[in-house]
Amino acid sequence: METILTIDHLNKKFGKIHAVKDVSFEIKKGNVYGILGPNGSGKSTTLGIILNVVNKTSGNYKWFDGKTDTHHALKKVGAIIERPNFYPYMTAEENLKLVCDIKGIHYDKVDEKLEVVGLSDRKDSPFRTFSLGMKQRLAIASALLNDPEILILDEPTNGLDPQGIRQIRDIIKHIASLGTTILLASHLLDEVEKVCTHVIVLRKGEVLYSGSVHEIMASEGFFELQSENNAELKALLQHHSAVDKIDEEDGKLYVFLKSPLEATDLNRYLFQNNISLQHLVKRKHSLEEQFLQLTNHQ
Structure with missing residues (x-):
């Protein structure tokens, strides 16, 4: 080109x-x-x-x-x-x-x-x-x-x-x-x-x-999660290989990814570790979110 x-x-x-x-x-x-x-x-x-x-x-x-x-x-x-x-x-x-x-x-x-x-x-x-x-x-x-x-x-x-x-x-x-x-x-x-x-x-x-x-x-995006015991949920996810960082706000965990992870695979992993979710949504970053992440980290 x-x-x-x-x-x-x-x-x-x-x-x-x-x-x-x-x-x-x-x-x-x-x-x-x-x-x-x-x-x-x-x-x-x-x-x-x-x-x-x-x-x-x-x-x-x-x-x-x-x-x-x-x-x-x-x-x-x-x-x-x-x-x-x-x-x-x-x-x-x-x-x-x-x-x-x-x-x-x-x-x-x-x-x-x-x-x-x-x-x-x-x-x-x-x-x-x-x-x-x-x-x-x-x-x-x-x-x-x-x-x-x-x-x-x-x-x-x-x-x-x-x-x-x-x-x-x-x-x-x-x-x-x-x-x-x-x-x-x-x-x-x-x-x-x-x-x-x-x-x-x-x-x-x-x-x-x-x-x-x-x-x-096209980043890996993030999950919004909530369970009866968010502390236990957070502790488990901190050791997951696909998880980059976790924020908590208004009773929900915001789980940011560093490698691909589908919602079905995450749900299965948590269920196998005796955690049931009350809320699960996967989101992609908008350009605005990516721009703010870039500029805020400088």
Whole structure:
């Protein structure tokens, strides 16, 4: 699979603030990547560096396996890293044609990209009449005019209402289905879980996890258990080879696993050791739970 972007031990310092700390990851063609982290985690700074608008302190990055220099590589990149900035008195179509003039792109791309973002019926409306969500969709259309190989979005649903968020998510999925690689930065776990195939988790400028969304969520999970004698139940389970740790809350044991264990096998094991359960539920970690575990352990 072709590598679109390689980031290798990237660092950025603003005075005493180490905003990006030894960050490394790869972006492969055809996937949707989410850089996930709270505000101040280094997401926007990392994007700024690879888009050549922020100077790195040290480390390296290369586009398209290093076969193209950054200046020419960025011609194959579409990006929105700031709020949309169009002329308010001009129509959607006129604003996009102006972008075409600046970038040397044929006008026939305008209608095509307005269709992609669902704004064809508003192409003759002045930009000032657009809602925040429509402005963001027009910005995405603008970033797509050059048919980029990768689309980079910084907090694409920030400030939008639930309907606007859903529209942007659907557009991102549609663009990805057409074969465009996407890299988006977000502090919203739900956004990354619903849209992305891969995730890079950042905290205070450091990478805590880099891999597929499926893998980060596909841990062995945990059991909720309860019996007449939880102390006896806990003592027995502490010696089980599949058990990682046990927490107790509100009369229930939360048994976290380090290797696979099915509910039927656990129930049989406990019954053979003279323990009958009043409550047994097996759960999987959500992305939110995994993210909190990652960030709380640092």
